[in-house]
Amino acid sequence: xxNTVKKAIFPxxxxxxxxxxxxxxxxxxxxxxxxxxxxxxAVDEAHAAGIEEFIFVTSRGKGALEDHFDRxxxxxxxxxxxxxxxxxxxxxxxxxxxxxxxxVRQRQALGLGHAVWCARHLIGDEPFAVLLPDDVIAxxxxxxxxxxxxxxxxxxxxxxxxxxxxxxxxxxxxLDVPLGMSPTLPVTGMVEKPAPGxxxxxxxxxxxxxxxxxxxxxxxxxxxxxxxxxxxxxAIAREIEVTGNVYGYRFRGERFxxxxxxxxxxxxxxxxxxxxDLGDALExxxxxxxAQRRAAE
Ligand code: UTP
Numbered sequence: 001x002x003n004t005v006k007k008a009i010f011p012x013x014x015x016x017x018x019x020x021x022x023x024x025x026x027x028x029x030x031x032x033x034x035x036x037x038x039x040x041x042a043v044d045e046a047h048a049a050g051i052e053e054f055i056f057v058t059s060r061g062k063g064a065l066e067d068h069f070d071r072x073x074x075x076x077x078x079x080x081x082x083x084x085x086x087x088x089x090x091x092x093x094x095x096x097x098x099x100x101x102x103x104v105r106q107r108q109a110l111g112l113g114h115a116v117w118c119a120r121h122l123i124g125d126e127p128f129a130v131l132l133p134d135d136v137i138a139x140x141x142x143x144x145x146x147x148x149x150x151x152x153x154x155x156x157x158x159x160x161x162x163x164x165x166x167x168x169x170x171x172x173x174x175l176d177v178p179l180g181m182s183p184t185l186p187v188t189g190m191v192e193k194p195a196p197g198x199x200x201x202x203x204x205x206x207x208x209x210x211x212x213x214x215x216x217x218x219x220x221x222x223x224x225x226x227x228x229x230x231x232x233x234x235a236i237a238r239e240i241e242v243t244g245n246v247y248g249y250r251f252r253g254e255r256f257x258x259x260x261x262x263x264x265x266x267x268x269x270x271x272x273x274x275x276x277d278l279g280d281a282l283e284x285x286x287x288x289x290x291a292q293r294r295a296a297e
Contacts, residue, residue, distance in 0.1 A: 005148055005210055007122070008051040008129040010042055011115035013059035013106035018260060027062045028259070029133045033271045034278070038258055039065050040094060042133040049144035051129060054096065055122050056103045057115045066103060069096040111229025117219040125213050127151075130232070132207025132259075136267055138274070139253025143208050147249050150184045151210045156245035157236060159187070160208035162255055170196055172204035173233045175248045187246045190237050192226065203248055205233070206255050215239050 016028030029039040043054060056065060072091060079088040106118045116130055129144055137143040143160055151158050161175055176189035177200075191200060209232070218235035225231040240246045256270065257263030272282045 005127050005129050007053040008046040009055045009116055009119045010131055011057045011112055012065055013057050013115050015109050027065055030064045033267050038133045041136050042131045045142040045144050048142040049148045054101045055119045057106050057118050058103050059106050071095050113219050113230035113232040120216050127212055130209040134259035135207035136256045136258050137253045143251045143253055146251050147210055150249050154247050157212055158210040158247045158249050159205045160251050161203040161248040162206055163202050164204040169199040174199045175203045176200035177248050183250045185248045187248050192233055
């Protein structure tokens with residue numbers, strides 16, 4: 001794979017209000033699915049796509065996110081002394097090299113687009129990926145890698161897209177794309193949260209992007225959109241108008257919306273069931289719980 005995308009932005013400066021009070025003192029992105037924090041799923045996915053520079057856009061109280069990828073010498077020494085090699089390996093797999101992570105601060109939560117724009121000086125004149133850690137994607141080939149492979153053919157800008165039921169479309173940005181089965185589709189327009197029945201397709205944008213520096217430039221120029229926030233989709237919409245060099249990528253895999261409680265619970269069950277060491281016992285327990293609920297009805 002000829003991957004030209006080496007930098008990824010992880011916007012992690014949001015307030016995470018949907019998980020209050022949990023997120024009063026811990027970042028949403030450090031919440032764990034089984035035993036790994038959400039941010040780690042995103043960083044591992046980026047790594048698998050050939051990303052070498054990991055840029056976190058952070059805010060007050062998000063220090064745990066950086067610490068998670070740092071060395072933990074005391075912990076490592078203890079595990080080594082006790083011969084706990086499996087745990088030691090799991091711990092070391094979280095270490096990122098010195099200089100691989102950079103952080104920039106978003107001083108106020110002015111929206112996803114603004115968060116991405118905060119990283120402009122670290123991106124410079126290169127294409128870059130954006131991964132939203134609260135979208136967790138289970139896939140045989142990690143989603144960003146699938147996109148990077150497709151992007152090596154198309155260049156330009158790319159957004160991960162998935163099919164949604166018609167009654168769900170009004171919760172997403174929906175792509176205007178030609179009908180077809182190809183995974184890579186040229187985008188001619190995009191509608192943010194369309195009114196029921198007006199969606200141009202059933203393809204919704206989710207939190208994985210590969211973008212050109214031009215989109216960063218648009219972010220610096222556009223006015224705040226919905227909710228007074230600077231929207232990433234507005235900057236991409238401008239790029240559709242100006243160059244038309246924007247693609248939707250229908251990835252293979254299942255996406256979990258871990259920014260919502262229902263999505264987070266589903267992901268916890270799915271990832272738990274998929275684990276060799278936990279799956280069978282969890283499945284038994286789920287059957288037992290369901291039987292108890294049915295009996296009580
Ligand atoms: P969300 O839309 O889920 O917002 O952001 P949020 O603040 O995290 O959560 P709620 O809606 O209050 O519960 C999607 C991603 O964009 C980041 C978030 O950290 C999350 O990873 N984000 C959002 C920022 O970095 N800055 C912002 O101003 C807004």
